Amino acid sequence: xxxxxxxxxxxVTEKGKDVExxxxxxxxxxxxxxxxxxxxxxxxxxxYFQGNSAPDKSGLPSDRFSAERTGGSVSTLTxxxxxxxxxxxxxxxxxxxxxxxxxxxxxxxLSIL
Amino acid sequence: GNSVTQMEGPVTLSEEAFLTxxxxxxxxxxxxxxxxxxxxxxxxxxxxxxxxADDKGxxxxxxxTYRKETTSFHLEKGSVQVSDSAVYFCALSPLNSGGSNYxxxxxxxxxxxxxP
Numbered sequence: 001x002x003x004x005x006x007x008x009x010x011x012v013t014e015k016g017k018d019v020e021x022x023x024x025x026x027x028x029x030x031x032x033x034x035x036x037x038x039x040x041x042x043x044x045x046x047x048y049f050q051g052n053s054a055p056d057k058s059g060l061p062s063d064r065f066s067a068e069r070t071g072g073s074v075s076t077l078t079x080x081x082x083x084x085x086x087x088x089x090x091x092x093x094x095x096x097x098x099x100x101x102x103x104x105x106x107x108x109x110l111s112i113l
Numbered sequence: 114g115n116s117v118t119q120m121e122g123p124v125t126l127s128e129e130a131f132l133t134x135x136x137x138x139x140x141x142x143x144x145x146x147x148x149x150x151x152x153x154x155x156x157x158x159x160x161x162x163x164x165x166a167d168d169k170g171x172x173x174x175x176x177x178t179y180r181k182e183t184t185s186f187h188l189e190k191g192s193v194q195v196s197d198s199a200v201y202f203c204a205l206s207p208l209n210s211g212g213s214n215y216x217x218x219x220x221x222x223x224x225x226x227x228x229p
Contacts, residue, residue: 033215035217035219042202045217048215056215091156091157104149107156
């Protein structure tokens with residue numbers, strides 16, 4: 001597609017469940033980034049990928065959070081045993097190379113009941 | 114560490130009013146500076162950027178000048194429109210040891226509402 005695509009756009013789940021969030025970057029973009037937008041915390045960097053490797057995962061808030069990228073394209077952010085404080089909008093961005101302009105998707109709004 | 118502080122608002126203006134949204138930053142070296150905009154229900158879009166001191170970024174009537182002496186990057190527009198209603202985020206991206214800037218640090222965002 002023309003832009004970064006994220007799915008689902010909205011996700012509501014019960015506390016304790018696992019969730020998977022998906023990001024399809026712009027075709028040909030080698031770098032991919034995950035951010036979290038939550039009330040009170042603003043936008044926070046979580047992790048970025050160069051190809052399939054993640055040189056910087058320093059923003060992942062706990063070991064319940066993990067992410068992978070396969071084939072240098074699609075990325076999945078997984079949150080295990082979700083907690084209410086995980087409720088946020090999760091944004092994905094991609095760029096043609098590390099350091100180039102980041103293009104953002106519309107985000108996944110995650111609500112934990 | 115790096116940080117961005119911007120006026121949190123909300124800011125409510127009448128159409129054709131002058132807009133200023135203040136942004137200051139803390140960073141080592143010479144980061145790149147950005148303003149992103151998020152329209153209702155949409156993702157972040159880059160509005161403008163500046164990569165070195167005294168650079169002025171501009172787009173859609175918005176301007177911001179990279180002021181290293183005051184560590185500021187204030188957003189201005191001379192005459193706002195209803196369609197400018199959105200959340201505006203100031204951000205910085207420092208150069209890492211490898212010479213590339215990738216990690217965006219954002220301010221908390223400023224909600225702007227423009228009334229007709």
